[in-house]
Amino acid sequence: MASLSGLFSSSPSLKPTKTLSVKAFSAPPTRGDSFSFPHTSKPTLLPLTLSTPHSLARDISHTDAKKELIKDPDALWKRYLDWLYQQKDLGLYLDVSRVGFTDEFVVEMEERFKSAFKAMDELEKGSIANPDEGRMVGHYWLRNSSLVPKPTLKTLIENTLDSICSFSDDIISGKIKPPSSPTGRFTQILSVGIGGSALGPQFVAEALAPDNPPLKIRFIDNTDPAGIDHQIAQLGEELASTLVIVISKSGGTPETRNGLLEVQKAFRDAGLNFAKQGVAITQENSLLDNTARIEGWLARFPMYDWVGGRTSVMSAVGLLPAALQGIDIREMLAGAAIMDEATRTTSLKNNPAALLAMCWYWASDGVGSKDMVILPYKDSLLLFSRYLQQLVMESLGKEFDLDGNTVNQGLTVYGNKGSTDQHAYIQQLREGVHNFFATFIEVLRDRPPGHDWELEPGVTCGDYLFGMLQGTRSALYANGRESISVTIEEVTPRSVGAIIALYERAVGLYASLVNINAYHQPGVEAGKKAAAEVLALQKRVLSVLNEASCKDPVEPLTLDEIADRCHAPEEIEMIYKIIAHMSANDRVLIAEGSCGSPRSVKVYLGECNVDDMYA
Numbered sequence: 001m002a003s004l005s006g007l008f009s010s011s012p013s014l015k016p017t018k019t020l021s022v023k024a025f026s027a028p029p030t031r032g033d034s035f036s037f038p039h040t041s042k043p044t045l046l047p048l049t050l051s052t053p054h055s056l057a058r059d060i061s062h063t064d065a066k067k068e069l070i071k072d073p074d075a076l077w078k079r080y081l082d083w084l085y086q087q088k089d090l091g092l093y094l095d096v097s098r099v100g101f102t103d104e105f106v107v108e109m110e111e112r113f114k115s116a117f118k119a120m121d122e123l124e125k126g127s128i129a130n131p132d133e134g135r136m137v138g139h140y141w142l143r144n145s146s147l148v149p150k151p152t153l154k155t156l157i158e159n160t161l162d163s164i165c166s167f168s169d170d171i172i173s174g175k176i177k178p179p180s181s182p183t184g185r186f187t188q189i190l191s192v193g194i195g196g197s198a199l200g201p202q203f204v205a206e207a208l209a210p211d212n213p214p215l216k217i218r219f220i221d222n223t224d225p226a227g228i229d230h231q232i233a234q235l236g237e238e239l240a241s242t243l244v245i246v247i248s249k250s251g252g253t254p255e256t257r258n259g260l261l262e263v264q265k266a267f268r269d270a271g272l273n274f275a276k277q278g279v280a281i282t283q284e285n286s287l288l289d290n291t292a293r294i295e296g297w298l299a300r301f302p303m304y305d306w307v308g309g310r311t312s313v314m315s316a317v318g319l320l321p322a323a324l325q326g327i328d329i330r331e332m333l334a335g336a337a338i339m340d341e342a343t344r345t346t347s348l349k350n351n352p353a354a355l356l357a358m359c360w361y362w363a364s365d366g367v368g369s370k371d372m373v374i375l376p377y378k379d380s381l382l383l384f385s386r387y388l389q390q391l392v393m394e395s396l397g398k399e400f401d402l403d404g405n406t407v408n409q410g411l412t413v414y415g416n417k418g419s420t421d422q423h424a425y426i427q428q429l430r431e432g433v434h435n436f437f438a439t440f441i442e443v444l445r446d447r448p449p450g451h452d453w454e455l456e457p458g459v460t461c462g463d464y465l466f467g468m469l470q471g472t473r474s475a476l477y478a479n480g481r482e483s484i485s486v487t488i489e490e491v492t493p494r495s496v497g498a499i500i501a502l503y504e505r506a507v508g509l510y511a512s513l514v515n516i517n518a519y520h521q522p523g524v525e526a527g528k529k530a531a532a533e534v535l536a537l538q539k540r541v542l543s544v545l546n547e548a549s550c551k552d553p554v555e556p557l558t559l560d561e562i563a564d565r566c567h568a569p570e571e572i573e574m575i576y577k578i579i580a581h582m583s584a585n586d587r588v589l590i591a592e593g594s595c596g597s598p599r600s601v602k603v604y605l606g607e608c609n610v611d612d613m614y615a
């Protein structure tokens, strides 16, 4: 693994120090005259300060009253033409005409974007864009290493890319072989990781893996034992020809560690040598890195301090699994690089990421008052909304702004795919509670050339899909529901790289507009900490039960008795849940009562462990 020493800085986290509450809204903006999409009221943009109390926008945000329709097709066509964005090299279009922002709003946003563009420029030049963690934010450098602020990083990025390509070539060609496989080559990948260490690889695999990839991929992205067993069972004999890629930026995420331990056990049970089939992708000197080094795993690839998990798909995290599936990763990087370039322009109208961010702001009042429904009309893009959930919600879902004001920001993302979702929840979108705006992802090419046929005169299967998309867009709009359309010509490594880059930049710009840190995730720690406390309590419960079960005769205990002996009477409900879970898994026995009536329950362990008693 290339040396990463000296690249990482750590600094104490900077917590917001104050909570301000400033009422600073003026009258709602006037509507544009050439095109009006009459929301009942919208928050006026505040003066260009970095301490905008966006949460207050809720107080005056528009009601959900049905909007009037734009009846005039000429005006709509003009708006479509006026605002249509095209990136020729990528064959990508962005249509924001069905979002009802006004000319006045655009003018105000142009002002506000000046500082967003400046912040983005500084980020790309290596500023500490994640102030709470004292980190640079460098995912844009992964696809254009000439941008890096330090020459050592350029070498690191390029060397890692080269080593990913040569390692995957050697695996695919069979030059690197699994030690005990009868086939003599690796045929399967088992990717173990969670969050940003899974969602990108999953999305890319679903979008781009060929029908018969050189290696097929499976994922363990949870600590669900049954889910893990299922993946291992599905591999069956092919475990011997499975390359296990363990991905964790931090190298210490419990779910990933558990997945690894479970897979290692499966290898032991099958008499296989895990180390000869294991690959780690992690930061240098993390727990995972040290484990892989000490155990002599097949390979290790670096993750960088300056790349966040949710923007890591173009690091080894996403590139190695993709390359092993025969996906052209340099094309993915090229698509992202072109989009990065296109989204650097400071002309709002010509910057597709800025247009997206502006529409999000308009549609959700800059406070996330409406959800973003992502509807790709292409099966292979099914996981895009799932991928975006982390990218958008972990980035934008923040309690405090950069000045320490309580803002509770965010933007909710959901969606699966069209036309499938039309038969599920589109009914509510069109007629029910008006709490969303839609984004259609349209793919022009239905099938590879030469494979199409007409299933009825003049109409192909893809024409139906096209019709469903356009019909839904029109039907939603006719009922006052706003939508954005992103169109790509085909689903290729280049276009997938481009749409990832498009949304990464849009999230970064939007975060600047609402003055939050998009690059940390302080809220995630609370759940992790609470989980650790539950497991610590479980150990105390087990110890108390063990002691009682070693008595002669065995002393079954009530929940109150267990709680008392754990010195945790306030945790009795949690103790009950722990007992119920262990009982369901045959790890404690119920002497009296049943789990359904907690007061009646008396519990003991099946056997006494004397070692534990004196531990």
Ligand SMILES: O=P(O)(O)OC[C@H]1O[C@H](O)[C@H](O)[C@@H](O)[C@@H]1O
Pocket: 194, 195, 196, 197, 247, 248, 249, 250, 251, 252, 253, 256, 309, 310, 394, 521, 524
């Ligand atoms: O890659 P890892 O360090 O294992 O982290 C996996 C995930 O863990 C946390 O939940 C973070 O909030 C995510 O941003 C991250 O992607």
